[in-house]
Amino acid sequence: MLVVTSGDVYTDLDVLACAIAYGEILNKTHRPALVYLPGPLNESITSSMRNWDFKYQTKLEPGDYQYVIVDVSDPDHISRVVDPTKISKIYDHHFGHEDYWRSRIGDGAHIEPVGACATLIWEEAVKKGATLSQISVNLLYTAIFSNTLNFNASVTHDRDKRAFAQLGKLVDLPPNWPEIYYSELEADVFANPSEAIVKDIKTTVLSKFPHPFIIGQLELWNSQKFLVNHMGTIKEALQAHGNPYWFFTSPSISDGHNYLYTENPGLKDLLTRLIGAKFTGDLGTTDKLYLRKEILKKLQEYK
Incomplete structure (x- = not known):
């Protein structure tokens, strides 16, 4: 069984989107997987988004697992229940640990300089021909503009813009969703x-x-x-x-x-x-x- 997970201090929007979508990719390509996210959702997942029908586990029963890690590659920040010798893939966009993981899992390390890890996961869905659910599409779309500060951050890559445009044809969100998202985010934080x-x-x-x-x-x-x-x-x-x-x-x-x-x-x-x-x-x-x-x-x- 494959487990898709990340860190355990908190779960932000990029982590949530990547884990839910990649778990779905695995299951739709006949590789049984579950999503394990022990950290509480942070403010980047707004009140209305918490009503979206995404599902994951916050506890992991003992078992013989292989792990896919998303949106983190610092070994000290990966969930403590993960056996590092059983990590088969990592998808991340944070710097600093590329050589560490490539020396251990080779081509399983996908650590690339894009604005959002969600971009990497969408590219995997396209590569594997996996049709994602509406929830996963909406989450990835939102994570990309959120993690690039609405494409104003210098880390924004053309790959982020391309993934966002492709996902934009599939979402069922309002046309002004970015504005709605940031308004909700601010209201939640001030509350x-x-x-x-x-x-x-x-x-x-x-x-x-x-x-x-x-x-x-x-x-x-x-x-x-x-x-x-x-x-x-x-x-x-x-x-x-x-x-x-x-x-x-x-x-x-x-x-x-x-x-x-x-x-x-x-x-x-x-x-x-x-x-x-x-x-x-x-x-x-x-x-x-x-x-x-x-x-x-x-x-x-x-x-």
């Missing part, structure tokens, strides 16, 4: 800001630095409003990790740049050098949109 922040915090260890980084991220239509109203909540959530090297980044899609928050002078200086951040006190801005993974890549490449 429960603490939970939204906690469910999208990533702890990252980079070999060039003697300490881990604690990075919170929320992608919003209007990030400035959120930061101004909820700085105390952000600080409390990030400081709870007991590490002074924390910062919060929020791409503000309506005005095309990020809002940043940190109280660490060294981090302010680092973010200024890496992404041209301009700080006034503890709040900073950038001159274009950055996803967390793009900032992490610049940290990894820092000399």
Whole structure:
């Protein structure tokens, strides 16, 4: 039996879309599979989307499994129940662990520089001639524009745009779905800001630095409003990790740049050098949109 899974801290939209769709691809090509996602859904899956009829397991019974991993390739972030020697495939778009996996599973490692892992999964569906359900099509379509910040992020690839266009012919969503999605996302976040922040915090260890980084991220239509109203909540959530090297980044899609928050002078200086951040006190801005993974890549490449 094949198990499609990811990490276990939280389940974001790209993870959900990829896991549901790839599980369906396997089952429709006569390879029995189940989807196991132990992490709670985070804010990127909006209230109305949670009523979509997707199904997965949050607990995994003991068994003889082979694993397909989606949207993560850092060995430290893969679900703890996974036996790493039984991973047969990985689909991811995050940098840093390509050689590690290619040396272990060879052609089973599909780690490629696209904006959304959902793009890779859609390409697999096309390659295998698998007709996906409406739910999977809608999830992949939404994950692609969400993970590329509505195609404004620099990680956006022509492959993302092509997959989005192909899926756009198949979805049964309103024509203005991206606008509806971001409006719902913002309403959900403002309704429960603490939970939204906690469910999208990533702890990252980079070999060039003697300490881990604690990075919170929320992608919003209007990030400035959120930061101004909820700085105390952000600080409390990030400081709870007991590490002074924390910062919060929020791409503000309506005005095309990020809002940043940190109280660490060294981090302010680092973010200024890496992404041209301009700080006034503890709040900073950038001159274009950055996803967390793009900032992490610049940290990894820092000399």
